[in-house]
Amino acid sequence: MSSVQETLPAGIQSLELEDPVTVGGMALLGRLGTGGMGTVFLAEDDLGRRVAVKTIHPRLAADKAFRARFEDEVRNAGRVASFCTAQILGHGEDPGLHPSGLPYMVSEFIGGVSLARRVHESGPLPVSDLHGIAVGVATALAAIHEAGLVHRDLKPSNVVLTLSGPRVIDFGIARALDSNSSWTTTGTVLGTPGWMAPEVLVGGKATPAADIFAWGLLMAYAGTGRSAFGEGQALDVARRVVQDQPDLTGLPDGPLGQLIRSSLCKDPLDRPSAPELMMRLVGREFQGIAGPPPEPAPVRGFGRYRKQLLVGGLMLAVAALTVGVSLALPGGASDDATVPMVTVQAPAPEKASGKASGKTPGKVPADRMNAVTPELKKHRNR
Structure with a gap:
């Protein structure tokens, strides 16, 4: 041996x-x-x-x-x-x-290094490398979504950089779009805080648009060397994802930076699809995105979440939201194998009045956030 x-x-x-x-x-x-x-x-x-x-x-x-x-x-x-x-x-x-x-x-067995390790050891990626990884991961997501899946746990430790390009691994909590089984109980979600879309954190369904949000977070991390919503306790990070705008200071300007920003829209309907990311990353898409990116075609299943997210601002839409444990990786080592279990208790959302005035959802009202009571449980391997 x-x-x-x-x-x-x-x-x-x-x-x-x-x-x-x-x-x-x-x-x-x-x-x-x-x-x-x-x-x-x-x-x-x-x-x-x-x-x-x-x-x-x-x-x-x-x-x-x-x-x-x-x-x-x-x-x-x-x-x-x-x-x-x-x-x-x-x-x-x-x-x-x-x-x-x-x-x-x-x-x-994929011989390579995780994106998390690459950034940790060498800092933010040069723009040319960042662009190449952006194309590779977007292509992988397009293939995943074409297969009828949502990955649901796209993060730096689940992207392996190889000589043939980036590989997306770990389908431990992936969900088939044609399946009703999620292997979670009511009021729980599986994922990694800081890498989950806001609509998922408030109890909505994980759709391909949630993977696009994670793509934006991934590219922002690779381009700046830090998490767009900061570090800290899982509950605090989750609150920032739901309420705040990402910190993209230091992100390279230009078409790639604009695509990253559009992928981080709070409303899933305002994010590009994976095929659109691919198209705009490799050619024509760069010719006309000096202004706001065009609105993507609606994706089935987002309608009721759009109403939740836009009318009256983002609200915590479940009485108990639990951020669960992420699996280890096939073909690569996990940089954060376990996640603290966090319970968020929130009052039932009030009936909203009036119409939304823009595409960017507002923050959760301060009185609602004051009513949120965190209960940090012990790390557990299960």
């Missing part, structure tokens, strides 16, 4: 004492990352290829809901074009690791 360990890519962690040595007959070489629901290992398959093997934690193997979510992840990841993500090579259960059988998924 020592000779193998010496040839492992940088950043791969050694196996821990409680880790298995094989999964599904594949020899494990090291850890790529771990999270609340599972661990991702670097392994060698029977063809001698290095692959990423993702398993759920043994303590969750008998939980039907977790197993169902894992099955959804395998199914959803397999729907996406392999050029923009980690290709799924297989899946199964290892009966030797748990009485109920330990589910696992095998994907191609």
Whole structure:
């Protein structure tokens, strides 16, 4: 093993004492990352290829809901074009690791570095690199949305920079647009605070436009070296996403900067689609966007959220909103494997009067924010 360990890519962690040595007959070489629901290992398959093997934690193997979510992840990841993500090579259960059988998924191992690590180590990206990553991630989102999925957890640790371009990974909480199952209870959402769209934070449905908002946050982070809505407790960050405008100081001017700003509109209907981002990033789109970007075509399912977000300003639309735990990554290591559980209690929204005067929603009234009571719970791995 020592000779193998010496040839492992940088950043791969050694196996821990409680880790298995094989999964599904594949020899494990090291850890790529771990999270609340599972661990991702670097392994060698029977063809001698290095692959990423993702398993759920043994303590969750008998939980039907977790197993169902894992099955959804395998199914959803397999729907996406392999050029923009980690290709799924297989899946199964290892009966030797748990009485109920330990589910696992095998994907191609992507050699590269996460965008989070790249920015942390080297600072903001040069404009040329930023533009290339913007095109690559927008293309990946177009393929994901074309497959009928919403990623729902696009963030720097889930974008791997490779020689062939950026890859978007981790479909642990992705949702199929043709499926009613979300594997969450009423009043809960899964995601990472600071990388979620405002309509999702107030209890709305995650649609492709939510991924576009995350794209804008991702590009702003890559271009400035910091989060557009700042750091801090999850509840505070979530409030800023819902109420405040992003801090884009230092973001390069020009067409790319304008696209990033348009993707961060509070109203999902005012954001471009992934195909529109692609078109405008590679040519004609730069000829006529000196002013405000054109309004994109409506996307089905946004109508009732548009009314919520515009009339009377943004309100916390659920009695209890919980920001949940994000999974570890297939094909890359997670930079923030677990997220604090945060409960937000808010009064029922009052009936709005009058008409919205513009496209940018107003802030939540101060008296409503004063009524919000945070309850920060302990970090938990589940």
